[in-house]
Amino acid sequence: MEKNYYVHSSAIIDKDVEIGKNTKIWHFCHVMTGAKLGEGCILGQNVFVANDVVLGNNVKVQNNVSLYTGVICEDDVFLGPSMVFTNVVNPRSAVVRRGQYSKTIVKKGASIGANATIVCGHDIGEYAFIGAGAVVTKTVKPFALMVGNPARQIGWMSEYGHRLNFDKNGFAMCPESNEKYILEDGFVKKL
Numbered sequence: 001m002e003k004n005y006y007v008h009s010s011a012i013i014d015k016d017v018e019i020g021k022n023t024k025i026w027h028f029c030h031v032m033t034g035a036k037l038g039e040g041c042i043l044g045q046n047v048f049v050a051n052d053v054v055l056g057n058n059v060k061v062q063n064n065v066s067l068y069t070g071v072i073c074e075d076d077v078f079l080g081p082s083m084v085f086t087n088v089v090n091p092r093s094a095v096v097r098r099g100q101y102s103k104t105i106v107k108k109g110a111s112i113g114a115n116a117t118i119v120c121g122h123d124i125g126e127y128a129f130i131g132a133g134a135v136v137t138k139t140v141k142p143f144a145l146m147v148g149n150p151a152r153q154i155g156w157m158s159e160y161g162h163r164l165n166f167d168k169n170g171f172a173m174c175p176e177s178n179e180k181y182i183l184e185d186g187f188v189k190k191l
Contacts, residue, residue, distance in 0.1 A: 020057065038075070056108070070101040070120060077106045080114040080132065087120045107142065109159060116151075129157040143181070143188040156181070156188050164188070 004021040007013055011029040020039035025031065031049040038057035043049070048066040056075035061067070065079050068087040073079070087101040102121035106112070110124045113132035124130065125142035134151040145155040145163065156164040158174035158181065166172040170183040180191040 044081070062114070068101070070103045071106070072103065073106045074108040074110075074126075076109045078111040079106075080112055080116065082115050083112050084115075084117045085120065086118070089120060110140075111161065127157060127159050129161065141187060156183065159190065 005019045005023040007025045008027050010027050011025045013025070013031045014033040016033045017031050018036040020037055020041065022039055023037050023041040025043045027045040029043050029047045031037070032051045034052040035049045036054045038055055038059065040058045041055050043061045044063040046064050047061050050067060050069045052069050053067045054072045056073060056077065058075055059073050059077045061079045062081040064082040066085065068085055070087040071085050085104060088097045089102055091097065104118055104120050105123045107124060107126040109127040112118065112124065112130040113134065115133045116130045117135045118124065119135070119137050122136055122139045124136070124140045125144060127142060128140045128144045128146065130136060130140070130151065131145070131147035133149070134147050135149040136146060137150045140146055141153070143156045144153045145157050146153055158164055158177065158179065160174050160176045162174050162176055164172035164174065164181055166183045172181045172183070173179070174181070181188050182191055
């Protein structure tokens with residue numbers, strides 16, 4: 001069977017890995033047994049994908065990112081350079097905690113900026129935008145814009161990655177797509 005994806009010669013792909021069509025895996029990557037990569041994904045240089053990690057379609061993983069067991073990224077997720085996922089809440093070198101991994105789900109269309117840290121067990125909502133260097137210590141709402149350490153919400157983002165400015169009636173429009181959004185009860189929905 002002919003492979004319909006690209007793997008650079010310096011990358012290591014273990015047995016029993018699923019790789020979707022048109023996915024590209026670049027220099028010095030390592031994908032471990034049981035990982036599932038969807039169609040059209042891109043793993044930049046020096047990306048590590050642990051056992052049982054799941055990436056949806058069109059996930060872009062920039063250089064120097066490690067995806068540890070427990071991480072699931074839905075379709076269209078962007079992971080910026082050198083961002084970090086954790087997978088154990090209370091790690092200790094002398095205490096073995098294999099099998100105690102906390103799940104983190106990054107929902108469809110979310111973006112995580114360069115050098116951000118996502119503490120395990122805290123899901124990232126659809127189309128959320130995590131600023132560069134932010135440290136996420138709690139679950140993030142869909143469309144939320146999060147910055148700082150610890151990360152705090154400072155606004156809302158459109159599906160196209162533009163900050164939304166809501167009027168007094170709770171309506172906003174994306175300047176690129178002209179799609180309309182409503183803010184009700186602390187949550188944003190696209191109309």
